[in-house]
Amino acid sequence: MPELPEVETVLRGLEQRALGCRITGVEILNAGVITGQPAHLREHLIGRGIAALRRKGKALAVYLATNGATQGDCLLIRLGMTGQVVVIRRDAPLLPHTHVRMVLNDGPNEIRFRDSRRFGRLRYCTREDLEKVFGSLGPDALDVTEKEFRDALRRRGAIKGWLLNQRMLAGLGNIYADESLFEARIHPQTQADRVSERGARALLRAVRRVLRQAVALQGTSFRDYIDIEGRPGNFLPKLRVYQKTGKPCPRCKAPIRRITVCGRSSHFCPRCQRRTRRPRANTNSR
């Protein structure tokens, strides 16, 4: 499932291949992936330039321009579970689950949106719509400051669920949440507001390190994720606990365990990530 590093990889790919291009045609093969009226989306996209790209968490905004100037409106792309965005020749065979095609510069290439499970969405957003969408998300996991991170941690509930809650911190899904908790040696069921100051700093460092490394390796291809050129990501061999149930911990060799936390599978090392019992952070800050 695409998380921050995969969406960032798509963003960088679009910057290389589509930035500055004009959308000269839009074909919607499956209106089910469009939020709002498909005709409305076409009308706002055709003839517009691609002025800039911006990401918050897993949401990707493609800013649209008229005569080179952006009005702040955009095409918002959400990859959902299996969404793919590729830039490909228009005469390339149309693969199953291709839902939208956008011709670039009336030339040989087009952007295609594919999604086998159809949880991904394309939506035309005005500047105000986008502010609402981005405003509903917590700070981006790569941009969050230490203060924002620690303030947001003052909540009850398991840290694993907290990391997955996009209103708290935007960008992590199951893969990078498990990897970050392992890196920081925090048990997934630890209460968010009981993470020590030291633990919080370690977790933020771990989140940044894991995400940056994954971005540098173009993400993880667990199921369907591919980059703009159709290539898989290279982070898969770097995974240390995710989907490694029963395999030895890369640090201490204890077998990795899998439990369910907040309804999601969680992989962790029972020896490196012990569950600590300590008072809530706001009553004892040491």
Ligand SMILES: [Zn+2]
């Ligand atoms: Zn271990």
